[in-house]
Amino acid sequence: MSIAVFWFRRDLRVEDNAGLYQALTSGLPVLPVFIFDTTILRKLEDKTDPRVTFIHQSLQELHQIFSAHGSGLQVYTGEPLEVWMELLERYPVSKVFANHDYEPYARERDELVRQYLQQKGISFTTCKDHVIFEKDEILSDQGMPYRVYTPYKRKWLASLREPMLAPHPSENHLHQLRAGSGHLPDLASIGFRKSLISLPTREVKQGLIRTYDQYRDFPAMDATSRLGIHFRFGTVSIRAKARKAMALNEVWLSELIWREFFIQLMFHFPAAMRNAFNSKFEQIPWRNSQEDFERWCHGQTGYPLVDAGMRELNATGHMHNRVRMVTASFLTKHLLLDWRWGEQYFASRLLDFELASNNGNWQWCAGTGADAQPYFRIFNPYNQQEKFDKELKYVRKWVPEFGTPVYPAPMIDHKLAVARTKEAFSILAKR
Numbered sequence: 411m412s413i414a415v416f417w418f419r420r421d422l423r424v425e426d427n428a429g430l431y432q433a434l435t436s437g438l439p440v441l442p443v444f445i446f447d448t449t450i451l452r453k454l455e456d457k458t459d460p461r462v463t464f465i466h467q468s469l470q471e472l473h474q475i476f477s478a479h480g481s482g483l484q485v486y487t488g489e490p491l492e493v494w495m496e497l498l499e500r501y502p503v504s505k506v507f508a509n510h511d512y513e514p515y516a517r518e519r520d521e522l523v524r525q526y527l528q529q530k531g532i533s534f535t536t537c538k539d540h541v542i543f544e545k546d547e548i549l550s551d552q553g554m555p556y557r558v559y560t561p562y563k564r565k566w567l568a569s570l571r572e573p574m575l576a577p578h579p580s581e582n583h584l585h586q587l588r589a590g591s592g593h594l595p596d597l598a599s600i601g602f603r604k605s606l607i608s609l610p611t612r613e614v615k616q617g618l619i620r621t622y623d624q625y626r627d628f629p630a631m632d633a634t635s636r637l638g639i640h641f642r643f644g645t646v647s648i649r650a651k652a653r654k655a656m657a658l659n660e661v662w663l664s665e666l667i668w669r670e671f672f673i674q675l676m677f678h679f680p681a682a683m684r685n686a687f688n689s690k691f692e693q694i695p696w697r698n699s700q701e702d703f704e705r706w707c708h709g710q711t712g713y714p715l716v717d718a719g720m721r722e723l724n725a726t727g728h729m730h731n732r733v734r735m736v737t738a739s740f741l742t743k744h745l746l747l748d749w750r751w752g753e754q755y756f757a758s759r760l761l762d763f764e765l766a767s768n769n770g771n772w773q774w775c776a777g778t779g780a781d782a783q784p785y786f787r788i789f790n791p792y793n794q795q796e797k798f799d800k801e802l803k804y805v806r807k808w809v810p811e812f813g814t815p816v817y818p819a820p821m822i823d824h825k826l827a828v829a830r831t832k833e834a835f836s837i838l839a840k841r
Contacts, residue, residue: 412504413588414438415497417445418483419516421509421539421644422468424475424584426577428539433507434583441501441588442476444469446487446600449515460605460727460761461639466597467609468645473594479584482592487600491522503532509539509644512673513765514680540644541670542566542574542652545677548670555678556671557780563667575649575656607727609761610636612646616658623661629718629730630803635662636728638762641669672770675780683769684750686778690838691785694778696748703751705821706741709809712820715795716740718808725808727761732798738775739789744827746834749776777835785835788828 416433422444424430433440446465454462473483486493497503506527511520524534538544548565549555556562597604614635625633640646648666655663676683686692709717709724719733729737734756741752753772757763773779777787799805802812811817 412438412502414440414505414507415501415503416440416442417506417508418442418469418472419444419508419511419644420642422465422472423645423647424472425581426647426650427509427580427644428537428578429507429509429535431578431580431583432535432537433505434580434586436505436507438505438586439588440507440586441503441590442472442481442483442592443497444472444483444485445490445493446485447490447519448488449490449519451487451600451602454602455758457601458603458605460607460609461643461763462597462600462602463605463607464609464639464761465643466602468643469594473592476584476587476592479587480589481584481587482590483594484590484592485594487595490519491526494523494526498530498532506532506534508534508536510536510544512540512544512677514676514683539578539648541648541673542666543569543670544674548674555674557675559668559671559781562671562674563664566667566670575653577647577649607761610639610728612637612640616654619654619658619662622659626661627732627798628804629733630799630801630807634731636762638760638764642762642764669764669767671781672766675770676766679780682773682779683765687773687780688778688782691776691778691835693838694748695746695834697746698748698751699745702745702821703741703747706737706745706747706752707755710818710821711740712818713740713744713791714802714805714809714812714817715791715799718799718805721808723756723759727759729760730804732794733804734771735775736789736791736794738772739783740791742772742776743785743788743831744791744822744824746827746831749773749778785839786832788831790824792824 414433414436416430421427421429469483469485476482520536527534543566548562548569614637618633618635622633625631637646641648652663652666655666679687705711707720709720711717715733716737719729719737723729738752741747742749749772753768756768770779774782777783777785795805805812809817
């Protein structure tokens with residue numbers, strides 16, 4: 411008997427999963443599949459990468475749910491196209507379902523798989539699940555993608571209709587899963603070990619969301635949702651969280667819209683994932699001092715708020731968003747180091763790393779991106795510390811030697827750094 415396959419990727423949940431719902435209501439028994447993509451795994455130098463542990467734990471949860479329904483998750487490791495060749499040899503597949511993935515590599519991967527399946531006479535249906543609006547759904551009145559956030563947000567809100575946030579009740583159709591035991595390899599068999607870093611839960615108190623706009627900028631407070639990793643891997647539904655945001659806090663909703671703004675930029679301008687979005691700033695004479703970069707990475711700059719943020723990142727895989735802006739601005743506009751260096755370092759460390767947001771935020775801070783922080787606006791780390799960590803609770807937690815002779819002197823004078831950066835950018839800005 412023919413079967414359908416649902417291919418899990420960035421949607422590791424049973425509830426309100428658009429593609430899974432389509433598969434389960436297709437009339438065919440559904441084999442749930444996940445592929446540990448070795449193209450991605452090979453790039454991860456840390457074999458205790460907490461994101462791999464998070465994925466594996468999420469797959470365990472799925473496998474347990476499916477096992478309770480007489481089925482199981484089938485997990486493979488390898489190059490996706492080669493895995494699909496193996497799958498079609500083992501199973502009578504006639505339909506494949508998945509959710510859209512918008513990253514450049516994922517689009518290339520999916521097109522290769524689509525072409526292969528088409529050659530075999532197998533349909534490949536993908537669904538919108540990762541965002542509320544995608545691709546060309548939010549365009550200017552001239553039919554162009556937005557490059558500035560505020561008008562994008564206005565159009566996003568004006569275009570929103572209640573049915574768009576309605577759940578896809580995939581969890582109600584698990585009886586359509588194909589009977590079988592499935593297979594979930596342990597971490598060691600894919601070349602990784604369990605991370606000891608604490609991973610954030612998907613539970614967020616409503617009170618935190620209600621007061622998000624009041625306390626979100628204070629890094630010593632536990633006042634942000636830390637749902638980034640759950641959005642990244644789809645262990646929560648964006649529709650459910652958008653409904654909650656609309657009911658509880660419009661500033662938190664704005665953060666969800668920022669995420670979609672960056673994703674649509676990535677879709678329309680994939681070259682900006684490697685190059686300056688504003689091409690005239692591609693020729694900035696970055697200093698590219700490896701020694702300065704290492705001091706920034708290890709939180710030894712002599713600027714307490716910057717150092718606290720970097721040490722928090724290295725220890726936990728998390729950094730408060732306000733501090734992310736300060737540390738990114740410091741790297742690019744105090745040290746005049748290439749934003750791509752910082753972007754890649756964050757990509758290697760952040761639990762909630764998502765290509766579109768990471769790239770968009772780094773280019774915003776560097777002044778090279780869409781809707782960017784202008785090059786002449788440079789965060790003053792001392793003022794930021796005074797404003798958002800006045801009692802030094804955050805700084806002293808992560809930089810306990812602050813105020814002692816052991817703590818290093820500032821590696822560069824703030825005023826000299828600002829003058830140097832403005833000179834470097836202004837020459838290009840006039841072109």
